[in-house]
Amino acid sequence: MQTDILITDTLLFPAPGEDTLLPNSFIRIRDSHIVETGPMEALTDQEARTIIDGRGCLAMPGLVNGHCHGAMTLFRGLADDLDLATWLTEHIFPAEARAVTPEMVFWCTTLAAAEMLLAGITTVADGYFHEHEAARAFAGCGIRAVAAQGVIDFPAPGVPDPADNISAAARFLDEWQNHPLVTPAIFAHSPYTCSPETLIRARELARQRNAPFFIHLAETAGEQEQIMDPRGSSPVRHLEALGLLDAMTVCIHCVWVDREDLDILARTGAQVVTCPRSNLKLGSGLAPVTDMLTRDIPVGLGSDSAASNNVLDLFAEMDCLAKIQKIRRRDPVAIPAARILELATTPLLSHRSGPGGRLEPGQVADLILMDLDRPHLRPFYDPNLLVYAARGVVSGT
DSSP, rough: EEEEEEEEEEEEOOOBBOOOEEEEEEEETTEEEEEEEEEEEOOOOOOOEHHHHHHHHEEEEOOEEEEEEEGGGGGTTTSOOOOOIIIIIIIIIIHHHHHHOHHHHHHHHHHHHHHHHHHEEEEEEEEESSSHHHHHHHHHHEEEEEEEEEEEOOOOOBBGGGGGGGHHHHHHHTTTTOOOSSEEEEEETTTTTHHHHHOOOOHHHHHHHTOOEEEEOOOOOOOHHHHOOSSSSSHHHHHHTTTTTTEEEEEEEEEOOOHHHHHHHHTTTOOOEEHHHHHTTTOOOOOOOOHHHHOOOOOOEOOOOOTTTSSOOOOHHHHHHHHHHHHHTTTTTSSOOHHHHHHSSSOOOSSSOOOOOSSSSSSSSSSEEEOOOGGOOOOOOOOOOOOOOOOGGGOOO
């Protein structure tokens, strides 16, 4: 039986988080899964439908973008050098009211998917309106996606009556069940744009459908004062009081969290996705990622949208995360590069079945080949260079 794909003579980096590099290796792929890896001298059957010469390339697991609004590529560069509140209320929300249509979401998400694939991202968690069109774009591009329908207590694109926000999310979840590339989810925008009642209904729906639940949380210092009918003394404690936090909840940003907040996140099993470059650009602050990792809180890495970043490049995010945590702790080894590589390649909600973030038999073949024959990647002493020197498209992924 012919193998679908055979990659030969590559430098294999099977498990980010470990320093193991295996030169002159092959990877055999069948039906989208890795079926065999090993040194070239052990390769006996070189027949395949597609043979890829991996000489000069590093094979590694694909990157996982834990938070993105793909359709917002349309707003890249539209409103720079602003705080979050001004950026959202005076520029982004009005632009969305004017421009967001199903067609816009499809084509702008397609543009985002192309940018991410060229930058080595093979999985993305996306949240927006008209998310059916985003899911359709991701599926068409062949990128794996956790696509979340947006829920908000204001008239929104595709949901002009806020009273329909939960039913619209339910239709989306039902439509995309059991898709090979797209996992449907719910994205409740934030505790300052969703009432407690809306948050509870959205979370109950997600639990009924066994779907991931995403929410922006504790992004700015003043968020607590903006929360609708606060039930706790911080955004995290507000969500805990509403019963929203568990292992299927993904909290985006978590910049302004204290020790009690972190203890709550650890106890409930909620996941955090940090978006360092977006937080820096909007002046939101530095998430205490080292403290999260100390408490074994699952942490992922995200780009946020091209409107607030302005690129969808997880290599740049890795470099930024490493350096701002060094400054925050005044410790040059606050988070080692190997740990950051692990964060950037670990699947979202990894307790669920799915890609494992490792290149070994039985795993889904979500992998990338990086061209190491680039001036900024020579010499290549070890994988730390992927954090401190590699960059999206210019890295040849």
